[in-house]
Amino acid sequence: MTTATIELKTRRVPGVAGFDTSFMVSAIVLLLMTGMAIFAPIIAPYDPNQVNFMSVYQGPSISHWLGTDSLGRDILSRMMFGARTALLGPLLVVVSSTVLGILLGVLAGWRGGWVDAVLARLFDVVFSFPSLLIAIMAVALFGKGLVAPVIAMSIAYAPYVARLTRSLVASERHRPYVAAYRVQGFSGAWIALRRVLPNVAPIVGAQSTLNFGYVLAELAGLSFLGLGVQAPAADWGAMINEAQSGLVGGHFLPALVPAIAVVIVVVAVNIIGEELSDRIGGEIPS
Amino acid sequence: MNLLEITELTLDLPNGVRLLDGISLTVAAGETVGLVGESGSGKSLTARSVLGLLPERSTAGGKVLLDGTDVITTSPSELLALRRHSASMVFQDPRAGINPMRTIGDHLTETLRLCEHLPADQAKERAIEMMASVRLPRPEAHLRQYPHEFSGGMLQRVMIAGALSSSPKLLICDEPTTALDVTTQAEIISVLTEQRKSRGMGMLFITHDLNLAASLCDRVYVMSAGRVVEQGSAREVFSDPQADYTKKLVAATPTILVGDAEAAVPAELVPLAPAEPEDASGALVVRSLSKSYAIRGKTPVRAVSEVSLEIPRGGALGIVGESGSGKSTLARLIVGLESADAGEIVIAGKERTAPPRKRQERLAHARSVQMVFQDPYLSLDPRITAGKSIEDALRLHSKLTSTASRAKVIELLDQVGLTEKHADARPRKLSGGQRQRVAIARALAIEPDLLVMDEATSALDVSVQAQVLEVVADIRRERGLTVLFITHDLAVVRRVCEETVVMKQGEIVEHGKTLELLTQPRHDYTRHLIESVPRPAWDLDEAIEEAS
Structure with a gap:
């Protein structure tokens, strides 16, 4: 009897709010990472770029919790500072690709016809290039650093957002509530931007969250290739790049x-993104 | 022994909600038993429990004896045997219950081969026989056809044939005709009755339509909120209801039968015929309006052709027709959502044929005509509260301050029988009837010359429908509003409109005073439509007696 009651209580009743553990853990992890990035100058034990040839490749110790790298820099401090570029880059890309994608998606979905057709072909063209390739081309044209890849990847990721927005808006457009607004005398632009867009935005937002993870990995990859954030600045991708030589010598920690x-x-961002898009699903939240 | 004997059936959800509370009912062989009630009364749940189709994680109590076996406690394999041989079910939406990728033949022979172990050729023969028995026109050819080639009515016959192929002793029909037109409904019902008679089956028929239950059933059970509130012979229950709920339900159900000295609407509602000379033009004048839709590779479909009609100021005109008759297209043309190919629309003396383009045109058109849509669940923006949606409309059309418009919103809500507290509710929190009231208030906020109601009550339960129709009648009395009422339901038209137009395939086939049209239809189609409306079996008996 008792077991049965306990079982009933722990079951998730549909419609009742409450996130599961993996979601909560992911949220806490992200919060900690963000806090770490913001407060890096205060909480980091050392200057991330302080070279010390006396203590090269040290293992974890009380003075250096995660050890030191090939130049004797404190790895913990470098990781804390590295979080700044590692998180800021993807954030900028996600925000700007979402804004760009939503605008284009609403335009295509609401207007339909030739506007939709032209934009759809345009998206296909962008889709046909891997986003990393576009970012590398941007670096080739505008030079190394974080700015060019961020802009390039914002453009590369916009079609994903735009395509989702387009299909949501296109189906929303035929709903009776939109016809009701029209009959009341509202203009098409007002209905699209003030009413339909807010209705589809949560779904698009949840999907965009998923992009954050991909962009982070790709930007780190770019820095690893030496095309993104430049040494000696601390960045996760650049740190792995610099640590390559040490791997041969058996020094794994810096990488x-x-x-x-x-x-x-x-992983944390993906868990949150999946959970959000599952919850919001294809339905308009009310 | 009875074929089906349900005693004290209860159904509980783990969160403590009791869905069914002590249901007892019986069905004997050869008997048609009706289970009537409004949405959420538990009638479908009761019927599904007979086949062991219980909601996930629910716990059932009591007994459901089907052909002597208790469905609730029986083993899964015995339950399978019961489903295969003792009882089968016909659902509301035939299209949802059939695999669109497979042929009708596949659908019908599959059961036979699986349950009766018939070889392919025999199964095919039986399938053809079954289709002939539900009066499908070309059984041989149908075998190779796909569901999308069938109309809703034909597909429902296929589903009935499929349900009957295992020769069940009990046939459970869960609103099998709700999605269909009246004339199609009449055909399906006659097929069902014929099969029940020839096979001596018991039939459990679930419906929300009291007239249909009265026309078909020997005995009925009336359900409300998970309980049986009344039972008895159909005639007793409907002509002399005992329970308060049944009384309300019977009173709310519109009928097309015209009683003694009864008018279509209370006398005070009938407008004082052509009022003043200046109004002679009428609130709405439509002259030879046409609209066709081009379908790629096919000849264009004429949705509306050469339609002319007129409503005097303060009048109410009903447009009746089955699906595909063009009545909704006509409504969309009038409110400016579609553009006409030819003809003209004049509302309150102003030309309103073309859909509005510029801001001034849009606003002027909106003040001429407003519309209440069919489905209140879809026609309100899910994110916007009731009050805000009315306020939006108000502030677009007037220069009211926010406090003044708020006061006006509450006044409008009050007019449709809602209160201030509904203003801050999102549509999700409102019931179907409340939503439709909000939609009406929103339309009235603009103070239009004409209100178009496109099937505005067909998604609602009868008692709610009656309330909404009452609201419309009140507003007409108070404001002298002109109403164009579009519906498939003749009985509703009779309650609301003094004049009625019957549409078929985009054309008006008959036009006249509602009462005359119902009592002395001139066109064959109108007559067919009226005859198809279900009416209590005893009324027919009396009519036959009188005739002889």
């Missing part, structure tokens, strides 16, 4: 720490 940081953040 492993930033790599694990990338994995943790990507």
Whole structure:
């Protein structure tokens, strides 16, 4: 009897709010990472770029929790500062690709006809290039650093957002409530931007969250290739790049720490994104 | 022994909600038993429990004896045997219950081969026989056809044939004709009655339509909120209801039968015929309006052709027709959602044929005509509260301050029988009837010359429908509003409109005073439509007696 009652209580009743553990853990992890990035100058034990040839490749110790790298820099401090570029880049890309994608998607979905057809072909063209390739081309044209890849990847990711927005808006457009607004005398632009867009935005937003993980991994990859954030600045991708030579000598920690940081953040963001889009689903939340 | 014997059936959800509360009912062989009630009364749940189709994680109590076996406690394999041989079910939406990728033949022979282990050729023969028995026109050819080639009515016959192929002793019909037109409904019902008679089956028929239950059933059970509130012979229950709920339901159900000295609407509602000379033009004048839709590779479909009609100021005109008759297209043309190919629309003396383009045109058109849509669940923006949606409309059309418009919103809500507290509710929190009231208030906020109601009550339960129709009648009395009422339901038209137009395939086939049209239809189609409306079996008996 008692077991049965306990079982009933722990079951998730549909419609009752409450996120599961993996979601909560992911949210806490992201919050910690963000806090770490913001307060890095205060909480980091060392200057991330302080070279110390006296203590090269040290293992974890009380003075250096995660050890030191080939130049004797404190890995923990570098990881904390590295979180700044590692998180800021994807954030900028997600925000700007979402804004761009939503605008184009609403335009295509609401207007339909030739506007839709032209935009659809345009998206196909962008889709046909891997986003990393576009980012590398941007670096080739505008030089190394974070700015060019961020802009390039915002453009590369916009079609994903636009295509989702387009299909949502196109189906929303035929709903009776839109016809009701028209009959009341509202203009098409008002209905599209003030009423339909807010209705589809949560779904698009949840999907965009998923992009954050991909972008983070790709930007880290770009820095790893030496095309993104430049040494000696601390960045997770650049840190892995610099640590390559050490791997041969059996010094795994300088590469492993930033790599694990990338994995943790990507997994956490994906769990949150999946959960959000599952919850919001294809339905308009009310 | 009875074929089906349900005693004290209860159904509980783990969160403590009791869905069914002590249901007892019986069905004997050869008997048609009706289960009537409004949405959420538990009638479908009761019927589904007979086949062991219970909601997930629910716990059932009591007994459901089907052919002597208790469905609730029996093993899964015995339950399968019961479903295969003792009882089968016909559902509301035939299209949802059939695999669109497979042929009708596949659908019908599959059961036979699986349950009766018939070889392919025999199964095919039986399938053809079954289709002939439900009066499908070309059984041989149908075998190779796909569901999308069938109309709703034909597909429902296929589903009935499929349900009957296992020769069940009990046939459960869950609103099998609700999605269909009246004339199609009449055909399906006659097929069902014929099969029940020839096979001596018991039939459990679930419906929300009291007239249909009265025309078909020997005995009925009336359900409300998970309980049986009344039972008895159909005639007793409907002509002399005992329970309060049944009384309300019977009173709310519109009928097309015209009683003694009864007018279509209370006398005070009938407008004082052509009022003043200046109004002679009428609130709505439609002259030879046409609209066709081009379908790629096919000849264009004429949705509306050469339609002319007129409503005097303060009048109410009903447009009746089955699906595909063009009545909704006509409504969309009038409110400016579609553009006409030819003809003209004049509302309150102003030309309103073309859909509005510029801001001034849009606003002027909106003040001429407003519309209440069919489905209140879809016609309100899910994110916007009731009050806000009315306020939006108000502030677009007037220069009211926010406090003044708020006061006006509450006044409008009050007019449709809602209160201030409904203003802050999102549509999700409102019931179907409340939503439709909000939609009406929103339309009235603009103070239009004409209100178009496109099947505005067909998605609602009868008692709610009656309330909404009452609201419309009140507003007409108070404001002298002109109403164009579009519906498939003749009985509703009779309650609301003094004049009625019958449409078929985009054309008006008959036009006249509602009462005259119902009592002395001139066109064959109108007559067919009226005859198809279900009416209590005893009324027919009396009519036959009188005739002889």
